[in-house]
Amino acid sequence: MATVSLAGRVALVTGGTRGIGKGIAVELGAAGALVYVTGRTMKSSDGKSGSLEETAEAIRQRGGKCIPVRVDHENMDEVEELFKRIAKEQDGRLDILVNNAYKGVEPILASSGKSFWEVEPSLFDDINNVGLRNHYYCTVHAARLMVPRKQGLIVVISSAGGLRYLFNVPYGIGKAACDRMAADTGTELRKHNVASISLWPGAVFTETIQASENSVGFRKMLEKYGKPETAEYAGRIIAHLAQNPSVMDYSGKIVLTADYGDAHSIVDSDGQPAVNIRSFSFLVRQAPALRWLAGWIPGFLKLPYWLFHQGGNKF
Structure with missing residues (x-):
């Protein structure tokens, strides 16, 4: 894979204190982008649970630049202030938005094996207030910065749960809606040369899953999957998409990380190609x-x- 350079680009990765979000932020920073990264924890008390400061340090160790911002993505006032800050500090520039913030992992693990009527309906809000509603708000605010400049890339992190049943009902609803959001916003953004993509990473063995007492079933599923993707692989894919002159060919579509990696010879951080479902x-x-x-x-x-x-x- 040719060296990817995002020097001079401004990126925002939401929910970047751990897992895929952290991996994406680190890879975009390593590629040269100035990365704003958000999360609810600026500094972890135990040094293990993930924090904005840890992500920022990981980016700096790779030679990148990071601006960590504490944001509660259930609070739309804080979300709006985030974009106002970026607009002010970067003279209205935002090149890449990665909608990754997600609050639903623990509720999904805790409700594993239960039917939707056996769980409080508030599970829908736990999963989709941040994992869908927030993504739409962020996409609106990002588009307001990108459209006047006639360039930009918006990515929403989704999964095969948008295609068929996976985990539970609220999860599938949210992921299907994320896929549709990328498709429909892509339709309206196309004439402005702004790409909107739904990205499906493969299975990723994140810190939350490793640490959770409720993740036994999910870990067994990962074992059947084979070699999981690292948290950084999606970041490598997004970094390449951001400088791909043909990125508009992917706009409005679902992109599988492994498919894009196969097409552009992008290997994971272990030097191996990703498993393709x-x-x-x-x-x-x-x-x-x-x-x-x-x-x-x-x-x-x-x-x-x-x-x-x-x-x-x-x-």
């Missing part, structure tokens, strides 16, 4: 009786998108 080798590994075949199937053989889409067909 469309590959036939991955699919046969999900059937115990056929796993022996996986090593014999070339990696380039993949389930066509039209057939992959049938998994979520409602008609």
Whole structure:
């Protein structure tokens, strides 16, 4: 992969104290962007739970620049103030927005195995106030900065839960809505040369999942998945998208990290390609009786998108 340079670009990564958000922020910073990163914790008391200061230091260690900002993404007044600050400090410039903030991981893990009617309906708000409503607000504010300059990239972190059932009902609703938001905002932003993309990372073994007492089932699922992606891999994909002259070809669409990585020879931080959920080798590994075949199937053989889409067909 050619060296990616985002020198002079201004990026905002929401929810960047740990996990995928931290990985994305670090990779964008390492690529040369000035990264604003948000979260609820400026400094952790134990040094282990994740904080803005830890993310900022990780970015600086990679030679990047970071501006950490404490923001509660359930509070839309704080969200608006965040964008006002960026506009003031960067003379109205924002090149990249990554909608990653999410509050629903622990509630999802805690409610695992229960049907939607067995859980308080407030679970919907726990998952989607930050994981959907906030993303829309951030997208609106980002577009107001990007449209006048006729350039920009907006990414929302989503997943295959937007295609078919995964974890629980509120999770699927939120991810399907994120995918639709990227598609519809992409339609309206296209004439202004601003790209809007829904990004699906593969399975990522984040710090929260490792530490949670409720994540046993999820960890077993990860073991079936094979090699998880690192938290940094999505950041490598976004950094490449941000300087790709053909980025508008992806606007309004769902982009799988592994697909984009395959197309542009982007490997993970361990030097290996990511596992692709469309590959036939991955699919046969999900059937115990056929796993022996996986090593014999070339990696380039993949389930066509039209057939992959049938998994979520409602008609």
